Amino acid sequence: METNYRLGIDIGGTFTDAIVTDGQGQVVVTLKTPSVADAPEQAIFHTLEQLQSRGVDTRKIELFVHGTTLGVNTLIERSGAVTGLLVTKGFRDVLEIRRLRLENTTNLYGDKTQPLVPRQLVKEIDERQLADGRVLTELDPEDLVQAVDELVQEGVTALAISFLHSYANSGHEQLAEQLIRERYPQLFICRSSAIWPQQREYERTLATVMNAYVGERMGSYFNRLQAGIGQYGVAATLLSTMSNGGMMTAARAAAEPVRTLLSGPASGVIGATYIAEQAGISQVVTFDMGGTSVDVALIDKAPAYSTENQVGDFPVIIPAVDVTAIGAGGGSIAWVDSVGVLKVGPRSAGAKPGPACYNRGGEQATTTDAYLHLGILQADRFLGGQMRLFPELAEHALTRLGDQLGLNATQTAQAILDVATANMYAQFSPLMARKGVDPRDFTLLAYGGAGPMHAFLMAREVGIRRVLIPPSPGTLCAMGCTVANLRNDFVFTLHKSSRGLAAGELKTQFSALEQQGRHWIGEEARGGVKLGGTYVIYSADMRYEGQAFDLEVMLSDSEISAPEEAKDKFHRQYESVFGISQPEAEVMFVNLRTSIVGLLPSKITAALPQAEGIGKPVETRRITFDGLEYQAKVLSREHLTADEEISGPAILEEYDTTVFIPPGYTIHGDANGNIIGEADQ
Structure with missing residues (x-):
């Protein structure tokens, strides 16, 4: 076959x-x-x-x-195209004003974030539409052409168009795009009504600018990739x-490309959701530790989504899997600050030069160097033996750092792990509190190249009793790519109270969004993707009249046809979040949302072999951990059998990662190829 x-x-x-x-x-x-x-x-x-x-x-x-x-x-590197921005006359400073919020309320002298488009490359166009979509001032084509000519002379190669209230009427933006394309077909052009047509002028404009800023580079990359794979x-x-x-x-x-900014972390969460579902575990905290950072997300049967994600210095309004970067990664550099305190991260050694033990020119100690020196990593079995590590270089880097702290190399290595864990804990605990969950009720699902090595240390610190290590954890984000579905999000700003809705208006607007989604998925499927079916998710951003913040409420088919049912659901959800509701108050339907999902048949089989007895250790290795020396069992994960139990300290080695089980934890395999670690009673 x-x-x-x-x-x-x-x-x-x-x-x-x-x-x-x-x-x-x-x-x-x-x-x-x-x-x-x-x-x-x-x-x-x-x-x-x-x-x-x-x-x-x-x-x-x-x-x-x-x-x-x-x-x-x-x-993040601000290495995108020279980008220009066209805005409605009188709104030139939309990127400068932002939201007028202090990012750190305790620091009155915080630096202002520099916009992606400098003010001299923002041009005002004489046009104006009202909030209901009516045209107040027609677009002036001569004014438009003159502004674009000036931007091109300034060296602009990408152009964003964001006119006031274009979410309600995209006519002026469409006309502007048409005129510009006829005159300058080489420009990368995008308009806000096509990227994300939602009320909130700053966020809508910023999303469009970000798309234009990275679009030229992303387009060139995809072209090179498409040509090369052939x-x-x-x-x-x-x-x-x-x-x-x-x-x-x-x-x-x-x-x-603005829709792909958080694709890497999102792929990992989708892969983790798949693994958790197969294992029969519904509540999971993901722990994706790579070379640079740790990404954390909550899964309660399904991943959480957010429209308030942050990419570098900028908020992103387009829905994304809710992932938060915390702490340090395997390549994070350890250093001593001006008052003699050991810090780990945020700078990373990256792939080149990499940690000192890579022998690629890196001289500063990293978390990876610490693990190698303590005996948890094996120098000649990294990446299945394809990449040799150099313990003497790690020791030299740790010794140099330790001289500043009055510690030897081994003490410095342990201090690096302790500081890295403390960094993660300091950000992890407030994050869980803001989300209203007790992490002790969840399972820590660890992946990424360094995740399984540090997961039990993190679990021990925050009180999580169970850790799950999936098959091939170092490539789980890649696996998430293979089990993902086609999916896209669509939005319509309604901004009406329920009493102002016409009969059937809610259903009509949701149907229009669904039609957009089905058209999109039809075009994508024609690209050669075989689908096993589709479904649509409905939701609305709702608030009490007079409030300035929304709650997203998931709605069923019957609720989008009956605004009163939708209102009742909002009251219940509001009370569950805030402990109080106002059933007598009027409710606003601010934004309507649909997500179209095209299902791909997904199945990953990675079961552990069924056999009797405990797998024989590859070796017994002396390690140092928490200032004590141990003889740790070292096993090859591929020889681990389902349901056998192994107590820490132990090390499981596999091609793409190393699993470190410290004292106080016992692991066993399950029928799906996962490693389950439980805290000893």
Whole structure:
């Protein structure tokens, strides 16, 4: 029988991860290769070469999904295109004024974030529409052309159009785009009514500017990638993951890159949700520790979503999986501040030069160097033995750092782990409190190259009693790419009280949004993606009249047809959140939302072998932990059998990560290939 493959690739800041599954859901190959910051597609080409050398016929790849940090890195590094912005006359300072909020309310001298578009590249256009969509002042084509001519002379190569109230009437933006494209077809142009047509002028404008800023670079990347994979016989439609945990064709992602900014972390959460569901665990805290940072998300049967995510210095209004970056990663650099206190992060050694033990020019101690020196990592078995580490370089870096602290290399290594864990705890606990959950009720699901190595330390610190390590945890974000569905979000700003709604208006507007979604998914499916079905999710941003904040309320088919039922649901949800409700008050329907989901058949099989007895340790290794020396059992995970129990201290080694089980925890496998760790009573 002919075998077809699914390929998932996640491009991280340090490593590019890949996973290949066959038609039966069996994992065929997992790979990690260093990322190439200047040309991320090169890491993918290298991956395809390795797959071919391992017997994978790349011509038989039927699904190729990948996530990249190129967009978010472009924003953070501010290395995007020279971008111009067209706004309604009188609103030139929309990016300068922002929301007039202090990001840190205890610091009255905080630095103001510099906008992506400097003020001299913002042009006012003589036009005006009202909040209900009526035209007050017609667009002046001559004024528009003159403004764009001036921007092009200034070197602008990307252009964002964001006119006042264009969410209610996109006519002026559409006309402006048409006129500009006729005159300057080489410009990368996007308009707010196409990117995210929601009320909230600053956020809508910012999303459009971000899209224009990264679009040129992302488009060039996707073009190079699409051309390059053809040389390896890959004929599958290239897909990209999105911030909302879904995916879209790469061609559309090149036009709307702002939707992919958080695609990497979102892919990991989708993969974690799949793993948790298979394991029968409904409440999970994800712990994705890579080379640079730790990403945390809550899953309570399904991932949480947010419209208030932050990318670098900027808020993003477009819905995304709710992921928060905390703490330090495996490549985070340890250093001593001006008063002699040890710090870990936020700077990372990255892939190049990398930690000192990589022998690539890095000289500063990192978390990875600490693990190697303490004996938890094995120098000649990193990445399955494909990449050798150098303990003497790690010791030298730790000794130099320790001289500033009055500690030897071993004490410094333990201090680095303690500080890294404390950093995570200091951000993790308030985060859980804001979300109203007790982490002790949840399971910590750890993945990423460094996640399984640090997960039990984090669990011990915050009081979590159970840890789950999935199969191939170092490539879980890549696996999330292969089990994601097509998904996109659509919004309409209604901003009416229930008493102002016409009969059937709510249902009519939701139907229009659904039609947009079905049109979108039809276009994506024509790109070669085979769907097993579709469904639509409805919700509304609602508030009591006079309030300035909203609650998103999920709505059923019957509730979108009956505003009174929707109001009752809002009252109940408001009371559950705030402990009080006002059933007599009028309710506003601010924004209506739909999410269209196209289902892909998803199955990953990675069960542990069923056998009797305890797997024999590969070796017994002397490690140092918490200032004490131990003889730790070292086992190969592939030889671990389901249901056998192993008590810490122990180390499980596998190709893409190392699992460290400290004293006080006992692990066992389950039928799905997961490792479950429980705190000893």
